[in-house]
Amino acid sequence: MFSEWELLTGLSSAELLYAVIAIGGAAFIRGYSGFGFSALTVTSLTLILPPAEVVPTAFLLEIAASIHMLPLVWKKIDWKVLSWLILGAILGTPFGIFFLEQVPPDQLRILISCLVLAACILLLKNFRISKTAGRGLTTGVGCFSGLVNGVAAIGGLPVVLFLLSTSSGAALSRASLVAYFFFTDIYAVLLSGNQQLISAPLLWRTGLLILPLIIGIYLGHRRFVSSTPESFRKFALSLLIVLSLAGLVRGLLL
Numbered sequence: 306m307f308s309e310w311e312l313l314t315g316l317s318s319a320e321l322l323y324a325v326i327a328i329g330g331a332a333f334i335r336g337y338s339g340f341g342f343s344a345l346t347v348t349s350l351t352l353i354l355p356p357a358e359v360v361p362t363a364f365l366l367e368i369a370a371s372i373h374m375l376p377l378v379w380k381k382i383d384w385k386v387l388s389w390l391i392l393g394a395i396l397g398t399p400f401g402i403f404f405l406e407q408v409p410p411d412q413l414r415i416l417i418s419c420l421v422l423a424a425c426i427l428l429l430k431n432f433r434i435s436k437t438a439g440r441g442l443t444t445g446v447g448c449f450s451g452l453v454n455g456v457a458a459i460g461g462l463p464v465v466l467f468l469l470s471t472s473s474g475a476a477l478s479r480a481s482l483v484a485y486f487f488f489t490d491i492y493a494v495l496l497s498g499n500q501q502l503i504s505a506p507l508l509w510r511t512g513l514l515i516l517p518l519i520i521g522i523y524l525g526h527r528r529f530v531s532s533t534p535e536s537f538r539k540f541a542l543s544l545l546i547v548l549s550l551a552g553l554v555r556g557l558l559l
Contacts (some may be wrong), residue, residue, distance in 0.1 A: 309557075315506040321513070328366065328389020329517035335370050336525020338541050339378075339488070342462045343454075344548045345365055349394045356412045358507055366518055373522050378480035386471075387481050389440050390464060394454070394489040401452040404495040418553035425466070425546050443467075454493060463488060469480060469541060471474035475534040486521030497498045 315322065327349035336343035343363040350359045372536055446467045453463065468478040529537070 315358075316353065316510065321510075323353065324350060324510070324514060325517045328514045331527075332370065332518045333525040334521075334522025334544065335531045336374070336522035336527075338511035338525075338537070338544060339374075340465050340483040340541075341544050341548060342370060343461060343486075344552070348548075348551050358504075361494065362507055362511050362514075364494045365508075366514060367486050367490040368494065369515055369518055370522055371490070373519060374483045374526065375487060376524060378476075380485050381476050382480045383477055386443055386468075388483055389443040390447035390450070390481075390485055391488050392469075393444040393449070394451035394485075395447075395492060396444075397448035397451030398454060398489065399492050399496055401454055402493065404452075408481045415557065416555055419547040422546065422553070425542055425549070426488045429542060451489065454489060462548065465541065465545060467544045469538065475537040479529070479537070488516055 328346065329343045330351070331345035334345060335403065346363045346366065347356070347359050350362065354362075446463055450461065450463045454461070465478075465482065467479060471478075532540075
């Protein structure tokens with residue numbers, strides 16, 4: 306029985322159990338904060354799979370997570386900001402997908418991690434954009450996010466930093482992130498399919514990981530409902546710092 310599953314998924318039983326635990330934990334974080342799932346998934350699953358297989362898996366699971374969460378946050382989405390972020394992501398993602406097969410992602414991961422750390426320090430000092438960001442800046446953030454997402458599936462981090470630096474509340478920022486990931490990850494999956502990065506074992510693995518994904522999101526969402534906006538902001542910044550440090554260490558050591 307195990308040999309059949311190994312043939313279908315490309316993972317041993319121990320590796321599959323590890324993947325289930327990793328996805329469940331990442332899903333809890335996603336359910337609470339609205340982001341972090343892809344970065345945690347890529348960081349954990351690249352220990353047992355090549356990045357070119359992990360990134361499309363992260364995209365597919367992100368879509369499933371967003372479908373599960375969208376009904377919960379639909380009324381709080383900032384559609385005006387979201388539309389310009391998505392436009393930028395549409396422009397930037399094809400370049401990221403192309404570089405995924407052409408360029409080792411570790412150098413870009415180091416650069417992004419350093420930028421995120423620097424931005425987190427500013428945000429911890431209560432730096433905020435004093436007024437509503439213009440279309441150009443918002444589109445530029447989306448474009449950079451799309452590029453980063455295509456290469457390393459961590460494009461949500463620039464968008465999180467952007468939303469945390471505005472006057473948007475916790476619920477609005479989280480809702481906009483959920484919708485942003487839904488639209489941009491569908492787009493990235495379509496581009497990944499064109500690049501022939503999606504295989505039958507990858508789809509089997511993704512299907513098996515849906516259950517821990519749903520359970521983790523449900524528990525994380527319940528945690529968010531009982532939290533305060535300030536605790537959400539502190540958690541989001543702490544998570545960004547952890548993710549950027551992990552990306553920096555991984556990029557330097559590998």
